[in-house]
Amino acid sequence: MPFATLPRRATSPRTTSRRATSRRATSPRVTSRRLTVLLPVLACAVLAAFTACAPEDSATGGQAGATPSKQPKASGTTSPSPRGCAKGDLDLHAPGTLTVATDQPAYEPWFADDNPSSGKGFESAVAYAVARQLGFTASEVTWTRVRFNNAIQPGPKDFDFDINEFTITDQRKKAVDFSSSYYDATQAVVALKSSPIANAKSVAGLKDAKLGAQVNTTSYDVINDVVQPARQAQVFRSNDDARQALANGSIDGLVVDLPTAFYMTAAQLEGATIVGQLEQKSGTPEQFGLVLDKGSPLTACVTRAVDALRDDGTLEELAKTWLADVAGAPVLN
Numbered sequence: 001m002p003f004a005t006l007p008r009r010a011t012s013p014r015t016t017s018r019r020a021t022s023r024r025a026t027s028p029r030v031t032s033r034r035l036t037v038l039l040p041v042l043a044c045a046v047l048a049a050f051t052a053c054a055p056e057d058s059a060t061g062g063q064a065g066a067t068p069s070k071q072p073k074a075s076g077t078t079s080p081s082p083r084g085c086a087k088g089d090l091d092l093h094a095p096g097t098l099t100v101a102t103d104q105p106a107y108e109p110w111f112a113d114d115n116p117s118s119g120k121g122f123e124s125a126v127a128y129a130v131a132r133q134l135g136f137t138a139s140e141v142t143w144t145r146v147r148f149n150n151a152i153q154p155g156p157k158d159f160d161f162d163i164n165e166f167t168i169t170d171q172r173k174k175a176v177d178f179s180s181s182y183y184d185a186t187q188a189v190v191a192l193k194s195s196p197i198a199n200a201k202s203v204a205g206l207k208d209a210k211l212g213a214q215v216n217t218t219s220y221d222v223i224n225d226v227v228q229p230a231r232q233a234q235v236f237r238s239n240d241d242a243r244q245a246l247a248n249g250s251i252d253g254l255v256v257d258l259p260t261a262f263y264m265t266a267a268q269l270e271g272a273t274i275v276g277q278l279e280q281k282s283g284t285p286e287q288f289g290l291v292l293d294k295g296s297p298l299t300a301c302v303t304r305a306v307d308a309l310r311d312d313g314t315l316e317e318l319a320k321t322w323l324a325d326v327a328g329a330p331v332l333n
Contacts, residue, residue, distance in 0.1 A: 085304060085305075087134060087136065090298060090301065091298065092298075093158065093159060093160050096140070097140050097142045098140060098160055099144060100116070100127050100131070100142070100161060100163065101143070101144045101146040101157075101158070101161070101162035101163075101164075102116050102123065102127075102143070102162065102163055103146065103147060103148045103151075104145040104147075105240065106164075107260060107263070108263050108267070109260075109262075109263050109322050109323055110123040110322075117141070120322075122318055122322035125322060126163060126183075126318060127141070128141065129309050129314055130161075130290070130305045130306060133309060134301060146159065146162060148166075148216065152172050152175060154174075154175040154294065156293060157176075157291075157296075160292070160296075160298055161179070161290040161292050161302055162291040163290055163291075164291075165185075165260075165288055166178070166288060166291050167217075167218040167286040167287065167288060168181060168287050175294060176291050176292065176293065177291070177296050179289045179290040179292070179306045180303045180307055181287035181288060182288055182310070182315055183288040183315070184286070184288075185259065185287070185288060186278065186279065186280075186285050186286065187218065187219050187255055187256070187257055188255070188257070188258045188276065189211070189253045189278065190253065190254045190256060190264055190269070190273070190274055190275070192269070192272055192273075193273050195252050196252060197209045199275075203226060203332050206332070207228070207229055207230055208229070209231075209253050210231055210250075210251045210253075211223050211234070211251060211252065211253050212233060212234035212245055212246070212251040212253075212254055213234075213242060213255045213256070214236055214237070214241075214256075215236065215237060219256055220235060222255060222280070225281060226279070226281060227278065239256060242256075243264060246272070247269060255278070257286070258277060258329060259326045261274050262274065262326050274329045276331060279332075289306075290306065
């Protein structure tokens with residue numbers, strides 16, 4: 001449901017006529033008494049007006065108007081509250097259209113057939129659900145392609161928001177804004193069944209492995225922070241490049257988020273298996289957020305839209321539809 005601003009209440013004719021009363025002489029004593037009575041009343045009225053108009057902070061993100069979530073969610077980025085979240089009030093990259101970005105290629109199960117505009121795949125469906133919350137129809141959404149690494153670099157953006165499995169981190173918040181989380185994820189290790197690590201039961205079993213991940217991803221960070229392998233992890237420009245390296249034996253294992261791991265082993269890598277999940281040192285899952293320009297006036301409104309989709313169960317239903325097979329992978333302790 002789009003967010004609408006409330007109309008101003010018209011001035012009452014009775015109020016206007018009272019202001020136009022005759023200027024009758026008033027004694028100093030009467031004036032003093034009137035001020036004594038009116039000052040507390042006026043103070044209360046002013047205080048009430050400011051209290052009613054003050055923005056409410058999000059429970060986690062500190063953003064005005066965000067609805068508290070029933071589940072813990074990573075905080076987005078604090079930005080100045082815009083004039084309002086009605087469609088006509090939004091400060092858009094291109095007038096009249098909501099510009100949404102993602103990478104190319106766009107992988108399953110997040111997108112279907114590398115076609116973000118289809119509405120198929122979890123992140124495509126989430127993007128259109130956010131658009132509806134902001135008041136846009138599907139025909140008013142324009143997709144653009146931006147490389148993962150470019151989207152999280154400092155500088156102006158050619159989109160209103162980008163959806164591409166971006167994990168919310170404090171380091172990235174220095175360069176871009178994030179909405180609140182729309183999905184909680186863990187990282188997982190994918191290997192060929194013939195790999196020496198295919199039957200690893202713990203993180204210790206990965207120490208001597210040649211591992212790889214896409215550049216500038218939390219998958220790569222998890223290798224260094226959690227596994228801490230004896231060999232330096234290899235970095236790849238894309239998951240496609242990393243998957244090819246795994247297929248030809250250049251690396252023993254590939255680290256990706258769990259839904260991607262399930263899709264790779266089911267449809268992209270013959271003879272592959274999920275070795276197991278890697279837990280963050282904090283013990284909490286990673287959380288994906290929409291990326292916006294640093295200081296974007298849309299951040300508060302987009303966060304409000306994501307929170308509404310979480311609260312009404314839409315995000316959960318979309319996850320069941322598109323990520324239903326993500327379950328059952330062992331955890332590597």
